[in-house]
Structures are given as structure tokens and as C-alpha cells.
Amino acid sequence: MDGEIATAAAGLLCALAIYNYADISKRITIKKKWRKRRWWITTIHRNRTSAVMEKQIDELVAEPSGEFKKFSRMSLNDFEYLLNQISSQISKQDTQLRKAIPAQIRLAITLRYLATGDSYESLHFLFKISPQIISEIIPEVCLALCQALKDEIRIPSCPEEWLCIEKGFARKFPRAIGSIDGKHIVLDCPFNCGSEYYNYKRTYSIVLLALVDSQYNFIFADIGCQGRISDGGVFTNTLLWNKICTNSSIYHRRILCPVQILMFHTFFWEMEPLHFQNT
Known part of the structure; x- marks a missing residue:
């Protein structure tokens, strides 16, 4: 009789333990449930493609009144020289979800920021790129420029x-x-x-x-x-x-x-x- 009581008590304890574990797991699942996003990407960014962004630069280059120099504070030749120097360091791989921002646009964003001191929000509306991504692009490009041009400024040695x-x-x-x-x-x-x-x-x-x-x-x-x-x-x-x-x-x-x-x-x-x- 005592053995049967002990067996029943053990079974009851196991059942209570399983019930408590299931209840706790359910609560954790409810707490970690992610809220449904309203959108994957902001509406004004949905039509952003590499072709659209590069077209902005091409239009400035084609303008005969020198608008590109006003925009970047340098000539097209200097811009292309910098791009050739750092393109391999700042280029990113395309993914299945989206196309990477071209190195040309990354450099243009950085030069515009250095030339004018515009806020990330202002550049966001100009290039249709989120401020969060711009805050990553600018330091990366600046570091690449420093590495590529560090030997251009030097004290004469003789x-x-x-x-x-x-x-x-x-x-x-x-x-x-x-x-x-x-x-x-x-x-x-x-x-x-x-x-x-x-x-x-x-x-x-x-x-x-x-x-x-x-x-x-x-x-x-x-x-x-x-x-x-x-x-x-x-x-x-x-x-x-x-x-x-x-x-x-x-x-x-x-x-x-x-x-x-x-x-x-x-x-x-x-x-x-x-x-x-x-x-």
C-alpha cells in the first residue's frame, strides 16, 4: 500500500512539474512575441535603385554650369580618382533582399557631408537612404580615404x-x-x-x-x-x-x-x- 501511495505521489509531482514548465514556456513565448511591422521599408525609399541613385550623379556631371563641383566641392577628375582609390574598400555585396548602395553614391554622400556639414536627416531626403545607413557609410568612407591618402600629406624629408x-x-x-x-x-x-x-x-x-x-x-x-x-x-x-x-x-x-x-x-x-x- 505504501508503495502505491509513493508511486501516485511521484506521478502527481511529475504532472505538476510538466504543467508548470508548459505554463512558464507559454508566458515567455508571449513576452518575446514581436510586434508586426507596419512596413519593411519607408515608402519614399521603395523606388530607390542603383540606377536611380547613379542617375542623380550623372545629371550633375552632365550639367555644363559646373553643378557637380558645387555639389561635391571638387572636379569630376578628382572625384573619379578618389573613387578608384577606395572603391574596393567601400563596396558591398548585393543580397537576396536588396541591392547594395554603389561605391560612387557612398563617396558622394560623404563628400557632401564633409563639404556642407548637412545633418544625416537632410542627406536622407537628398539620397533616399536612411539616416541609420548614412551614419555607417560616412565613417567607413572617411576611414578608407585616410588609409588611401595618408602618404599624400608628408613633411619634406631633405x-x-x-x-x-x-x-x-x-x-x-x-x-x-x-x-x-x-x-x-x-x-x-x-x-x-x-x-x-x-x-x-x-x-x-x-x-x-x-x-x-x-x-x-x-x-x-x-x-x-x-x-x-x-x-x-x-x-x-x-x-x-x-x-x-x-x-x-x-x-x-x-x-x-x-x-x-x-x-x-x-x-x-x-x-x-x-x-x-x-x-
């Missing part, structure tokens, strides 16, 4: 290269070997940074400092110094200043004059003085 730059300035600015200036790039205040990026214009910024030759070709650029730092402070925190202090690859020479031998140092020319220590 006196002969500096002498060539000096000859370009010789007619109007003798002894100059570069024109240097900075630009404050406005940004939102970084988290937990206080007034570190707060500048004299009462905005938050980082500084782009660049050196160019007589043909406006960049030979040095430094980006990222905090906006609160003075022009001289920005300059003294650069690799270029370090090379000047160590006489590393920076061109200078002596000139023999009838009266005495003087040291005429070549210099960087700017439209306003840079305040830093003498060396």
Missing part, C-alpha cells in the same frame, strides 16, 4: 625638397618655406571635459592646423588639439615644432654677406603672429 618649396615663395615672400594657419572645428562638448574644449569664440572646438606650400598643397596637418589652447600652444604641441627644435629635416642655411656672415633662418608665414618661445 633640404632639397624644402628648397623647392622656398623657390615657390621667393618672388613675394623670400625665405618662406610654408604658409601655416589654424581652423577651429566646432563640436558638441565632449562628455565630462568641462572647459577643456571651450574657446575664445564661446564654442567648443578642436583645432585643425595645416601647413601648405606656394601651390596650396598640404605638406603638414595636425588635428585634435583642444580649442582652449592658444595658436602658439597648438603649434608647440605638433610634430612639426618638435622637428624644428631638433633641426630634424627642417631646412635652413647660411648666407654670406659683404659685411658679415649672417644666419637667415627660413620661416613659416602666417597672417598673424604665433606667440611661442624663441629658440
Whole structure:
């Protein structure tokens, strides 16, 4: 008799356990049930195809008044050069669900953003591409451009290269070997940074400092110094200043004059003085 009671009790416990498990599983299934989407893609994007997007660029290129240069801030030749350099890095594979956005359009979106600073929402209406995808495209293309063009901007490595730059300035600015200036790039205040990026214009910024030759070709650029730092402070925190202090690859020479031998140092020319220590 005791064995039968024990068997019945065990069966009852198993039945209760199975019932509880089924009830819990049902509740979990109800909680994880996805709501039905109203649409798979926004209506204005449904007619977006590679042909439609490429037609936008082709129309700008065909316009004889130079609308393409106004749009991208560069000539068609420069655009095609950049496209050839980074096309393999930014191209995506088509899937069964949709066609990939062409590399040409990805580059055009990025150049338009860099040229105008338009918001992702504004670019979304222009290219019929969602802001979420644009927020992925722009960083990817910028990274590809940096990798492809990193050797285009470099400090001259020998006196002969500096002498060539000096000859370009010789007619109007003798002894100059570069024109240097900075630009404050406005940004939102970084988290937990206080007034570190707060500048004299009462905005938050980082500084782009660049050196160019007589043909406006960049030979040095430094980006990222905090906006609160003075022009001289920005300059003294650069690799270029370090090379000047160590006489590393920076061109200078002596000139023999009838009266005495003087040291005429070549210099960087700017439209306003840079305040830093003498060396």
C-alpha cells in the first residue's frame, strides 16, 4: 500500500512539474512575441535603385554650369580618382533582399557631408537612404580615404625638397618655406571635459592646423588639439615644432654677406603672429 501511495505521489509531482514548465514556456513565448511591422521599408525609399541613385550623379556631371563641383566641392577628375582609390574598400555585396548602395553614391554622400556639414536627416531626403545607413557609410568612407591618402600629406624629408618649396615663395615672400594657419572645428562638448574644449569664440572646438606650400598643397596637418589652447600652444604641441627644435629635416642655411656672415633662418608665414618661445 505504501508503495502505491509513493508511486501516485511521484506521478502527481511529475504532472505538476510538466504543467508548470508548459505554463512558464507559454508566458515567455508571449513576452518575446514581436510586434508586426507596419512596413519593411519607408515608402519614399521603395523606388530607390542603383540606377536611380547613379542617375542623380550623372545629371550633375552632365550639367555644363559646373553643378557637380558645387555639389561635391571638387572636379569630376578628382572625384573619379578618389573613387578608384577606395572603391574596393567601400563596396558591398548585393543580397537576396536588396541591392547594395554603389561605391560612387557612398563617396558622394560623404563628400557632401564633409563639404556642407548637412545633418544625416537632410542627406536622407537628398539620397533616399536612411539616416541609420548614412551614419555607417560616412565613417567607413572617411576611414578608407585616410588609409588611401595618408602618404599624400608628408613633411619634406631633405633640404632639397624644402628648397623647392622656398623657390615657390621667393618672388613675394623670400625665405618662406610654408604658409601655416589654424581652423577651429566646432563640436558638441565632449562628455565630462568641462572647459577643456571651450574657446575664445564661446564654442567648443578642436583645432585643425595645416601647413601648405606656394601651390596650396598640404605638406603638414595636425588635428585634435583642444580649442582652449592658444595658436602658439597648438603649434608647440605638433610634430612639426618638435622637428624644428631638433633641426630634424627642417631646412635652413647660411648666407654670406659683404659685411658679415649672417644666419637667415627660413620661416613659416602666417597672417598673424604665433606667440611661442624663441629658440
